[in-house]
Amino acid sequence: MIVNNEAFFKDIKEIIKTTDVKFKVKGSSMWPFFKDGITSVTLTKVEKLKKLDVCLFNYKDKYFLHRLIKIKDNDYIFKGDGLSSKEIVKKEDIIARVKSYENKKEIDVEKKSYKLRVLLYRLLPRKIILKVFK
Numbered sequence: 779m780i781v782n783n784e785a786f787f788k789d790i791k792e793i794i795k796t797t798d799v800k801f802k803v804k805g806s807s808m809w810p811f812f813k814d815g816i817t818s819v820t821l822t823k824v825e826k827l828k829k830l831d832v833c834l835f836n837y838k839d840k841y842f843l844h845r846l847i848k849i850k851d852n853d854y855i856f857k858g859d860g861l862s863s864k865e866i867v868k869k870e871d872i873i874a875r876v877k878s879y880e881n882k883k884e885i886d887v888e889k890k891s892y893k894l895r896v897l898l899y900r901l902l903p904r905k906i907i908l909k910v911f912k
Contacts, residue, residue, distance in 0.1 A: 787841050790821075790834070794874045798822045807858030808832070808843060810899070817881050819843065821874035827854065830896055832876040832887065837865045843876070845896075859899065 786801070793799055800820045803812045812819065821834055831846045835856065842865060844856040854872060856865045878886050885892050 791873055794821060794823050798877060799874070803843060807861050808845070809860035811859055811896070812843070812879060813881060817879055819879045820877045822877040824872055824875050827869075827872065827875065830893070830900075833872050834874045834876075835865075835867050835872045837867050837871065841873075 790799065798820050800818055802815060803817045803819055804814060806814050808817075811817075819832075824833065827833070827846060827849070829846055829849065832843060833846055833854075833856065834841060834843050835854075836842075837856075842856065842858070844858045844861075844865065846854055847857045847864070848855040852868060853866050854869060856867065857863070876887055878884050887893075
């Protein structure tokens, strides 16, 4: 089923309480892991957040799907893998977290191999990676 963004985000807070939601991502902010129009992500409700989780959240009346890079007091700091800017949000603005994603095959984000890839990617100098690969 295809649903426009406005309708999807209007109801996502209620839907995610009872079932997981799968959709294709738009945009390149989570490159290289999520690819515009290709990657499907499965969202689940937030029970516990930890560093490096990818979450859907509301920031300045827009919705983003970015990686949690730091928890500081009551602030959650997110950053897209393909971006250098950050968003600071409150817990109540976090709607869901990514449970798995699929490009060619489904990747469980709890698997050690995925976590290792994320850690290695985050160790590389981001500014150089973004200039070379974008």
